[in-house]
Each structure stands twice: as structure tokens, then as C-alpha cells.
Amino acid sequence: MQHGKVRFVVAFLALPVGLYALFVLSPYVQAIYISMTDWTGLTGDQTFLGLDNYVRLAGDGQFLIALRNNGILLVVVPALTVLLGLFFASMLNVGRRGRSGIEGVRGSKVYRVVYFFPMVLSVSIVGVLFKYVFAPTEAGGVFNGILRGIGLESLTAPWLGDPAFAFWIVVLVMVWSFVGFYVVLFSAAMQSIPKEIYEAALLDGATRFHTFRHVTMPLVWDTVQVGWVYMAIQAMDAFALVHIMLGIGGGPSRDGDVLGLALYRSAFNDYRFGYASAIGVVLLLLTLVVSAVFLRAARRERVELS
Template sequence: MQHGKVGFVLAFLAVPVVIYGLFVLSPYVQAIYISLTDWSGLTASQTFVGFDNYVRLFEDDQFWVALKNNVILMLVVPVVTLALGLFFASMINVGRRGKSGIEGVRGSKVYRVVYFFPLVLSMAVIGVLFKYVFAPTEAGGIFNGLLGLVGLDGLTQPWLGDPRFAFWCVVVVMIWAFVGFYVVLFSAAMQSIPKDIYEAALLDGSSRFTTFRHVTLPLVWDTVQVGWVYMAIQAMDGFALVHIMLGISGGPSRAGDVLGVALYRSAFNSYRFGYASAIGVVLLVLTLIISVLFMRAARRERVEL
């Protein structure tokens, strides 16, 4: 009977495992092999060069600029995005004590729509939109126009044309684009918390911040942990926004370059697919390391209701 059960399980697992290996694991193996070759991507022949691509990669100053920007994205974007997501979700769901008990702040239904709005836009649309928002004044830049309307003309800048600001504009846009998703995610988690717990905290004289810290956050921490890892992986990419807002070069002086754009530029602009694959392998390894570190850093004892 036991043998029959094993055969039954294997029969159902065989096809999914084969498909997973063919369409998920196989591309990884191929990318690793290509990273060890000198291949233009236009010929059938591939010259094996060992780790030469990795040696050139780590000697390339632009690679370190792109890596630094990816690290900044990974550290800044998840922290700010999740903090804003938790704050807005808390205000929408448990922001005040109403006649019917704990409820969101006034107008919370409108805020839900406002925060959710970026989710209906593709990253390409967001990139094009904010490319015009941060355009120079003479090109009709919306942000510079608003600064001029409130008498802050001295603060106007060619935001995407200045190496000091170009990359940080991308950071701001990425945070804006992802906050809505985490507001929805954390709202769903908070709605599962019994309102009686909040009522008890208020009767004990707990402030809003204390209630959030000792009640809300521990009870939604599992969701925060998942969101943390997911946001870190998204931030490690950054390809779409940088490519659309700053171009294939990564902006002025390539100051806004990231690994995804460097990979694309090497493969489809310089036709160095072996070198591009080496960048991809480094990006894969970094993503795995960051995921493990974030999971360990965010691990804590589970709180049961």
C-alpha cells in the first residue's frame, strides 16, 4: 500500500518537476554557462573563456557604480515603502475610535482608492509620466512648474539631467509606485485583527503609537516579513524605471545606472552576451543573499491571536 502511495505521488509530481526544471532551472544553468563564454549573441559559436568576464566585471568602475545604486535601492526603498504602507494602512483601518468602535480616519474609503491608483498603471506608464513631471521648466516640467507657482523658483532644477538628483528621482518614483500595494496588503492583515484587542488597549490608556508598536505591528509581522523580502527583490531590479526615465546610459554621467540596465546595455547595445550574463549571475547571487539576510533579520517569534 505504501509503495502504491509513493508511485501515485511521483506520478503527479513528475510533470510539474519536469516543467519547472525546463522553464525555471534550465535558463539559470544556461546563463551561468554563457557567462563563462565570449559570445556576441549573433553567432552559433561560443568561445569558452572561463572567469574572464567576471574578472573584467569587477575591474569595471561602472559596475561598482551600478552595484552601489542597487544597494541604495535595496536599503532605502523597502524601508521607506513598508513604513509608509504600515502608516497609511493603520490610519485607514484603525486610525480612530468611532461610534461603532475602532475604525479608519474620516475619508478612509477615498484614501483607499487614492493609494490603490498606482497599481492600475504599468511601470512603463509610470516611468513616462514622471519623466515629464521632472522635466526642465522650459520643457513643461510639472514639478518645476509647481515650485514656480508657490514662489520657490530658486529650487527648480533639471532633475533628471543632474547627476546629483537623477537617481534619487527614480527612488522617489519607485516608492510612490509600490506604496499602494503594501497599503492593500497590510490593510488585509490588519482587518483580521479582532477589534476587541484595540478596545482593550484604549481602555488601558494606550496611545496610538504604543498601540501600533505593541499590538498592530506584532500581529501583522508575518505579512511585513513577506513584504520586506518581496520589496527588496523588486528594488534590486529597478530596470524599467531607470531605463525609461534616464535612458540606456543610466542618466547623466551614468550616475543613475543599475545592474539591470548595465546588463541590457552590454547585451543589446554592445552585443557582449557573455559579459551581460556575468552581470545577470551576479545579480542572481545578490538577490539570493539579500533574500536570506532579510528573512533572517526579520525573523521573530510568532504572535498568536
């Protein structure tokens, strides 16, 4: 009987597992092998180089700039996005005490739509939109036009053409475009918390900050943990936004470069697919390591409502 059960399970799993290995795992294995060759992507000729491409990466100054920027994205974008998402979600669900008990601020249903609206736009539209918002004044830049209109012309600048601002503007745009999703995600988690718990905490003299820290956060922590890891993975994939807003070079002096853009240039501009694959493998390992480290560091005892 047990033998027949094993055969039944194997028969049903063989096809999906085989397809997964073929279309998901196989490309990873191929990319790792290609990263150890000098393949140009134009011919079938390949010379095995071992770890030479990875050694070259360690001495490539532009790669190190891209790696630094990805590190900044991994820390800053998830932190700002999750904190803003928690704050707005808290205001929309338990922002005030009304006649019927603890409820969201007035107009919370409208705010949910407003916050989520950026998620409806594709990343290409967001990139083009903000490229014109921060364009120079003579090119019709909206932000510079506003500064001039309120008498702050001295503060105008070529924002995306200045190495001091270009990359950080991309960071702010990423946060703006992602935060709406996390407002909705955290709102769904907070709506499962009985309002009586908040009312009891307020009756006991707890401030809103202590209520958020000792009631809300422990009860939505699992959602925050998953959201943080997902946000970190999204932050690593900043290729499209950087490409649209700063160009294929990564902005002025290439100070806004990221790993995805460096990979694209190496593969399709320089035709060094082996070197580009090495960058891709580094990006993969970095994502896996960061996800594993955060999941382990953020592990805590589950809090459940009885």
C-alpha cells in the same frame, strides 16, 4: 501498498517537475555557463573563459556604480515603502475612536482607492509621466512650473539632468508607485485583528505609538516580513523605470545606472552576451542572498490570537 503509493505520486509529479526543470531551472544553468564564455549573441561561436568575466566585473567602475545603486534601492525603497504602507494602513483601519469603537479615519474607503491607483498604471506609463513632471521648465516640466508659479523660481533645476537628483527622483517614484499595494496588503492583515484589543490597550492608557508597536506590529509581522522581501526583489528590478526616466545610459554621467540597465547595454548595445550573463548571475545571487539574510534576521516567534 506503500510501493504502489510511491509509484502513484511519482507518476503525477514527473511531468510538472520535468516542465519546471526545463523551463525554469534550465535557463539558470544556461545563463551560468554563458557567463563563462565570450559569446556575442550573434553567432554560435563561444570560447570558454572560466571566471574571466567576473574578474572584469570587479574592475569595471560602471558596474560598481550600478551595484552601489542597487544596494541603495535594496535598503531605501523597501524601508520607505513598508513604513509608509504601515502608517497609511494603520490610519485607514484603526486611525480613530468612533461611536462604534476603533475605526479608520473618515473617508478611508476613498483613500484606499487613491493609494492603490498607482498600481493600476503600468511602469512605462509611470516612467513617462514623471519624466515630464521633472522635465526642464522650457520642456514643460510640471514641477518646475509649480515652483515658478508660487514664486520659488530660484529652486528650479533640471532634475533628471542633474547627477545629484536624478537617481533619487527615481527612488521616490518607485516608492510612490509601490506604496499603494502595501497599504492594501497591510490593511488586510490589520482587519483580522479584533478591535477589542485596541480598545483595551487604549483603556489601559497606551498611546497610539505604543499600541502600534506592541499590538499591531507583532500581529502583522508575518505579512510585513513577506512584504519586505517581495519589495526588495521589486527594487532590484528597477530596469524599466530607470531606462524610461534616465535613458539607456543611466542618466547624467551614468550616476543613475542599475544592474539591469548595465546588463541590457552589454547584451544589446555592445553584443557581449557572456559579460551580460555574468551581470545577471551577480544580480541573481544578490537577490537570493538578501532575501535569505532578511528572512533569517527578521525571524521571530509567531504571535497568534486565541
